[in-house]
Amino acid sequence: MSKTVPFTLLLLLFSIIKFHLIKCGTIINKSSDIFSAPAINDEPIIGVLSQEMTSYLRSKYADQYHSYIAASYVKFIEGGGARVVPVWIGKDRKYYEDIMSKLNGILFPGGAVSFTNRNGYAQAGNHIYKIATKMNNNGDYFPLWGTCLGFELITYLSANRTEIRTDCSSHSQALPLEFKSSFKKSRMFKDAPDRVIKVLKDEAVTSNFHTFCLTEKNMTDYHLDSIWRVLSVNNDWNGLTFVSTIEHRQYPFYAVQFHPEKNIYEWVRNKNISHTSNAIIASQYFAEFFVNEARKSHHHFIDSKDEDQYMIYNYQAEFSGAKGAGFEQTYLFPEEVNYMIRRKNFKGQTKKVDNIVVF
Ligand SMILES: *[C@@H]1O[C@H](CO)[C@@H](O)[C@H](O)[C@H]1NC(C)=O
Ligand SMILES: *[C@@H]1O[C@H](CO)[C@@H](O)[C@H](O)[C@H]1NC(C)=O
Numbered sequence: 501m502s503k504t505v506p507f508t509l510l511l512l513l514f515s516i517i518k519f520h521l522i523k524c525g526t527i528i529n530k531s532s533d534i535f536s537a538p539a540i541n542d543e544p545i546i547g548v549l550s551q552e553m554t555s556y557l558r559s560k561y562a563d564q565y566h567s568y569i570a571a572s573y574v575k576f577i578e579g580g581g582a583r584v585v586p587v588w589i590g591k592d593r594k595y596y597e598d599i600m601s602k603l604n605g606i607l608f609p610g611g612a613v614s615f616t617n618r619n620g621y622a623q624a625g626n627h628i629y630k631i632a633t634k635m636n637n638n639g640d641y642f643p644l645w646g647t648c649l650g651f652e653l654i655t656y657l658s659a660n661r662t663e664i665r666t667d668c669s670s671h672s673q674a675l676p677l678e679f680k681s682s683f684k685k686s687r688m689f690k691d692a693p694d695r696v697i698k699v700l701k702d703e704a705v706t707s708n709f710h711t712f713c714l715t716e717k718n719m720t721d722y723h724l725d726s727i728w729r730v731l732s733v734n735n736d737w738n739g740l741t742f743v744s745t746i747e748h749r750q751y752p753f754y755a756v757q758f759h760p761e762k763n764i765y766e767w768v769r770n771k772n773i774s775h776t777s778n779a780i781i782a783s784q785y786f787a788e789f790f791v792n793e794a795r796k797s798h799h800h801f802i803d804s805k806d807e808d809q810y811m812i813y814n815y816q817a818e819f820s821g822a823k824g825a826g827f828e829q830t831y832l833f834p835e836e837v838n839y840m841i842r843r844k845n846f847k848g849q850t851k852k853v854d855n856i857v858v859f
C-alpha cells in the first residue's frame with residue numbers, strides 16, 4: 501500500500517470535519533445571519549439601566565439617593581420570563597463591558613433626564629450602545645430595548661449623539677398603533693398572534709407619556725431611516741405624527757415610544773393607562789418578544805452564586821406610588837451603589853462586602 505493513501509484519507513477526513521464544524525457551528529459571524537441565532541438560552545438575565553433621580557423622587561426621599569429604576573420595568577422583564585440585574589450609571593467603559601459580558605440584553609427605561617448630564621443615563625447608554633454594536637458585529641448576539649426616553653436615547657445614540665427630537669404633546673394619551681406596511685415583515689411583529697395585532701391596531705391600548713418625539717422626517721433628515729425600520733406611527737394631541745415603534749435593520753435593537761410596562765404594572769389614576777384584558781395581552785407580547793431575543797444570547801455569570809450577587813433581588817423597592825410618584829414601586833440607589841459581592845476573607849469564610857470596587 502502506498503504511503504500517500506492514509507495521508508489522503510486523513511486530508512479527506514479533516515476537510516469533512518472542517519466542513520461540518522463550519523456548517524453546524526453556533527458562532528454567527530455575518531451580521532446578515534445574526535437573526536438566525538437559535539434561541540436556546542432559557543435562563544436569560546437582562547440588565548435594566550438606572551437613571552438620575554427625578555426632582556419629585558428627590559423631594560420625597562430627602563435627597564439621600566442618586567439614581568433609580570422604576571420597578572415596572574423590572575417586573576416587565578420578569579413577566580416575560582427573564583431575571584433582572586440593575587445596571588448603574590456613572591461607571592467607566594470597563595464596567596459596562598464586564599457586566600454586558602454576563603448579561604443577555606439591556607433595557608433602557610423611560611424617564612426624564614437630560615442627555616447632556618455628566619455621568620448619567622445617556623453617558624452610560626453611549627457605552628452600552630457602542631459595546632452592544634461591537635458584540636453584534638462580532639457575531640455575539642446582544643439585544644437592546646428602549647422604551648419612551650429609551651427610544652429617544654437609542655435613536656440619539658445611533659445619530660452619533662445628535663439631538664434630533666422635536667416637541668410633542670403626548671401626555672396621558674392612549675392610542676392604537678398605526679402600523680406601517682413594513683410591520684408584517686418585521687422581526688418584532690412577523691410572528692405576533694393575530695389577536696395581538698388586532699388589539700394594537702384597533703384599541704387605544706398603548707400608553708403615551710412623552711414631551712419629545714421623532715417624526716419620520718427627523719429620521720430621514722439624519723439618515724436614521726437607513727439604519728432603523730419604522731414599524732408604526734401615531735398622532736399626538738395636536739395631530740403631529742410621530743414614530744412609535746422601530747427596529748434596527750442590522751442589530752437586535754428595538755424601541756417603542758409608548759410604555760408597554762405601564763398597562764400591567766402602573767396604576768396611577770386618570771392617566772389613560774389602559775388595564776383592559778386586551779391591553780395586558782398586547783403589553784405582555786412586547787415583554788415576551790424582547791426576552792425571546794435575549795434567549796439568543798449565551799453570555800452568563802460563573803454560576804448561580806455569582807448570579808445572586810448581581811440580582812435586583814438584593815435591593816428593596818419603595819412604595820413610591822403612596823407618596824404620589826408616577827411609579828407604584830421604585831428602586832432607589834445611593835451614589836456609592838454596587839453589587840453584593842461576597843469575597844472570601846483570609847480565614848476562608850465568605851463575608852458580605854457592600855460598595856467595594858470590583859471593576
Ligand atoms: C468569523 O469570525 C472569525 C473571528 O472573528 C474569523 O476568523 C472568521 O473568518 C469569520 N468567518 C466568517 C465566515 O466570516
Ligand atoms: C455616525 O458615525 C459613523 C462613524 O463615524 C458613520 O459611519 C455614520 O454614518 C454616522 N451616522 C449618522 C446617522 O450620522
Ligand SMILES: *[C@@H]1O[C@H](CO)[C@@H](O)[C@H](O)[C@H]1NC(C)=O
Pocket residue numbers: 663664665666715716717718721
Ligand atoms: C423634526 O421634524 C419636525 C417636522 O416633522 C420639524 O418641525 C423639527 O424641526 C425637526 N427637528 C429636527 C431636530 O430636525
Ligand SMILES: *[C@@H]1O[C@H](CO)[C@@H](O)[C@H](O)[C@H]1NC(C)=O
Pocket residue numbers: 671672673674770771772
Ligand atoms: C384621556 O384620553 C381622552 C381621549 O381619549 C381625553 O379626552 C382625556 O383628556 C385624556 N385624559 C387625560 C387625563 O389626559
